[in-house]
Amino acid sequence: MSDRKTVLRYFHVLNRLRKSPASFKEIDAYLNQQSEWQDENFQVSKRQFGRILKDIKSIFELDIDYDVSRDVYFIDEESESDITNRRLEALDTFQALKVGTDISKIIHFEQRHPQGSEYLMPLIQAIKKEVRVQFAYQKFWDNFLTTRMVEPYALKEFKNRWYLVAKDKKDDKIKTFGLDRLSNLILSNTKFAVPETFSVDKYFHHCFGIITPDEGEPEEIVICFPPHQGKYVKTMPLHGSQEVLTDDETELRIRLKIHRTYDFLLEILSHGDDIKVISPPELVLQVTDKYKNALNQYPNEKTN
Structure with missing residues (x-):
């Protein structure tokens, strides 16, 4: 067989x-x-x-x-x-994807660039063997490559992208590196030991996305959605801490306990007028400022 x-x-x-x-x-x-x-x-x-x-x-x-x-x-x-x-x-x-050779006629793929998945297996091997890795890295906002030597701790997925969680030996700080911006990966023979106190689950426990604040405590954030949007939020929670406070014909109101990061602010803005921030006041101000700045992009447009 x-x-x-x-x-x-x-x-x-x-x-x-x-x-x-x-x-x-x-x-x-x-x-x-x-x-x-x-x-x-x-x-x-x-x-x-x-x-x-x-x-x-x-x-x-x-x-x-x-x-x-x-x-x-x-x-x-x-x-x-x-x-x-x-x-x-x-x-x-x-x-x-193996149903036939001409599957493009029946499956419409999302157009996207390679996500660096070819590095998953060698990085998993490096993490398990606890050996340092070297690679070339380019940030989105930079036009140049930098060579990094890191101690790989874990891998994290966020919004269809893979990230390496590692200690950068340049400054001994834990950082996240997008695998789609990584190239020329080399596994070294230099051993290291992951700290016993490190847990990737705990590291991101109160975070939305890949940004982890160096200081400050997570906050209770209350937001609400109209009922139709609330159905999506219930089936795909925004965060593991999501707790339903109200769920009726007028709104879905939820509470999260997370750090108020830029990743989360972008998530709120992506919902447009299908979301309302109730608290904390600082987040309400952040969101309203973003909307005001967006309106200022169209100074000559008249509103009814």
């Missing part, structure tokens, strides 16, 4: 179980359907199915349990994690 067919069989078993618990008979029927659609043979015996479940647990770190009373298999939700879900999403995308 080919490796390709094996991986696809795992994919189809998981896809069926992600929809709902299913008996072996129902899973077998689903595999038969996929076999017909893709001109392959994905069907397995009950004995082979047991081995498949063990492989899925090993590869995806996902437990599939069996309920004797209902005679169904199901995914153990407690074994699911963000990493597991991202693996499955990546497999979904990979499989969707």
